[in-house]
Amino acid sequence: MHVDLLITDAYLYLDRDYEIPGGWIAIKDRRVHSAGTTAEPPPSAARTLSARGRLVTPGLINAHHHMYQNLTRAYAPAVNGTLFQWLTTLYPLWAGLDDESVYLSTYVAMVELLMGGCTTSMDHMYVHPKPKLIDAQFRAANAIGFRFHATRGSMTRSIEDGGLPPKSVVQDEDTILADSERLIGTFHDTRPGAMNRVALAPCSLFSVSERIMVESAKLADRHDVRLHTHLAEDPDEDEYCARVYGCTPTEYFERVGWATKRSWVAHYIFPSSEEIDRLAHAGVCVAQCPCSNMMIGGGAADAMDMRRRGLRVGLGCDGSASNDAASLWMETRQALLLGRFRHGPQSMTARDALDMATRGGAACLGREDELGHLRPGACADLVIWDAHPVARAGALTDPVEAWLRCGPAVAGTTIVDGRVLVDNGEPQLAGLADVLRDHAREARRIQGLQG
Structure with a gap:
């Protein structure tokens, strides 16, 4: 089986009471295709991302x-x-x-x-x-x-x-x-x-x-x-x-x-x-x-x-x-x-x-069947979380607790509908600088500020 995207070497929080330490998750046709442990061979993929041991959660x-x-x-x-x-x-x-x-x-x-x-x-x-x-x-x-x-x-x-x-x-x-x-x-x-x-x-x-x-x-x-x-x-x-x-x-x-x-x-x-x-x-x-x-x-x-x-x-x-x-x-x-x-x-x-x-x-939102979890068939909306090594230092036993206790955590990779929209912490949007410039102009106008 060939999939569109494979994320490896992750601590997977897939759903309530469904976690896989050291696992992989595969995406195909904008849906979660499968997930498994390192002991289970993953499918081949058009693109592979290594989570490098980081926490992966639903979006x-x-x-x-x-x-x-x-x-x-x-x-x-x-x-x-x-x-x-x-x-x-x-x-x-x-x-x-x-x-x-x-x-x-x-x-x-x-x-x-x-x-x-x-x-x-x-x-x-x-x-x-x-x-x-x-x-x-x-x-x-x-x-x-x-x-x-x-x-x-x-x-x-x-x-x-x-x-x-x-x-x-x-x-x-x-x-x-x-x-x-x-x-x-x-x-x-x-x-x-x-x-x-x-x-x-x-x-x-x-x-x-x-x-x-x-x-x-x-x-x-x-x-x-x-x-x-x-x-x-x-x-x-x-x-x-x-x-x-x-x-x-x-x-x-x-x-x-x-x-x-x-x-x-x-x-x-x-x-x-x-x-x-x-x-x-x-x-x-x-x-x-x-x-x-x-x-x-x-x-x-x-x-x-x-x-x-x-x-x-x-x-x-x-x-x-x-x-x-x-x-x-x-x-x-x-x-x-x-x-x-x-x-x-x-x-x-x-x-x-x-x-x-x-x-x-x-x-x-009335969409619990396909959003909010990463079971097979769910929409391919997920996050690979990141934090500075200083913030994570010493947090070795529970990645989910560490995620909220040892922040700030940021989205290293954010995937929506199977597409990577944030990569290495940066939005993958070519026109963002122009939008921010124009937003600043509109904010000044609405607040009645000069310049």
């Missing part, structure tokens, strides 16, 4: 992000605000988004994710001062070869309607629903191994009307696509829902028909135990965003408690204006530290955190 999966926000990364007037203060400071800047700035910010975000070992990401694009901005995101993803789930975000409540954003970035319900239909028809690929998919994602319960929540759920059911939103992220959200809807955020989420297996939510920091149990029973998934939530000071979801209760939990970078980095390795390490800080040193292992970053993210 990490980013279950919550706002890619356009890298245009306002570490923006000084907003860095020390609460969630609502942060949003009201940045919304007027984001009103300057257009096709080019969204393309460039998406491109940069995806390259940064690849360098941190992420091979699949969603994006929650909910600011729409111009039409067809998500089309620009798909152009960037396809130019790179990145596996991308766009979520058609939306806001209907401006400052004039009791919301937070300026009127220029919100839309009416009919415009949102019509564009949702258009995006599904144009970009959503239902085939196995799809590189492009679409989900529907009203921004938050306090930024959209009840009608858009209800109609989005109906539209998702009609087209068999997934649903995403922010939920229970901040105490101000509890106060808002109590005042406007007479209930908690989770109760409202259930009322509008979102408590289904189609849905995954971001953050979910302030639910009750009973609400966690109800959403777990309904099949809802959660994306924990450790770095962003800690940066804004709003706490973080109790991932291990949620997992014990049956909720599937993935990880997300969240926006690059609140994190302000897009590294799934950093999020995975932070999730490990948070879990152990909250529940004690025996409560969470590196393998628990890695499971969240792989299988958990795949569950959020």
Whole structure:
């Protein structure tokens, strides 16, 4: 048997409870073909890469992000605000988004994710001062070869309607629903191994009307696509829902028909135990965003408690204006530290955190059959991890624990759909320097800076 790519001399973390020390993994036709130990002869290959004893894992999966926000990364007037203060400071800047700035910010975000070992990401694009901005995101993803789930975000409540954003970035319900239909028809690929998919994602319960929540759920059911939103992220959200809807955020989420297996939510920091149990029973998934939530000071979801209760939990970078980095390795390490800080040193292992970053993210996106693991037939999305020899010195007994404990780790090689997109730590993209130059220009424009 002849395969396309063979990786040898690796410590293989292929899936939960499936690891091969000193093994090889073969890729053929953009899928995992086989894996084995050094005692088993590998197939011949068109290209062979030696992992030189390093850890190989499935590609990490980013279950919550706002890619356009890298245009306002570490923006000084907003860095020390609460969630609502942060949003009201940045919304007027984001009103300057257009096709080019969204393309460039998406491109940069995806390259940064690849360098941190992420091979699949969603994006929650909910600011729409111009039409067809998500089309620009798909152009960037396809130019790179990145596996991308766009979520058609939306806001209907401006400052004039009791919301937070300026009127220029919100839309009416009919415009949102019509564009949702258009995006599904144009970009959503239902085939196995799809590189492009679409989900529907009203921004938050306090930024959209009840009608858009209800109609989005109906539209998702009609087209068999997934649903995403922010939920229970901040105490101000509890106060808002109590005042406007007479209930908690989770109760409202259930009322509008979102408590289904189609849905995954971001953050979910302030639910009750009973609400966690109800959403777990309904099949809802959660994306924990450790770095962003800690940066804004709003706490973080109790991932291990949620997992014990049956909720599937993935990880997300969240926006690059609140994190302000897009590294799934950093999020995975932070999730490990948070879990152990909250529940004690025996409560969470590196393998628990890695499971969240792989299988958990795949569950959020509804693709656990072919993403988040490296069993035969899975999509050929994987990472050979690297770290400086100084950082690895003395770590001899457990490569998975060492991966998170002895960082920083970086993606030495990132493979998406069988293609090497990062090699020796460097993105294999000829036009990256031009993109970075143009991104800097757009960031200065949006932030109102000269030069």
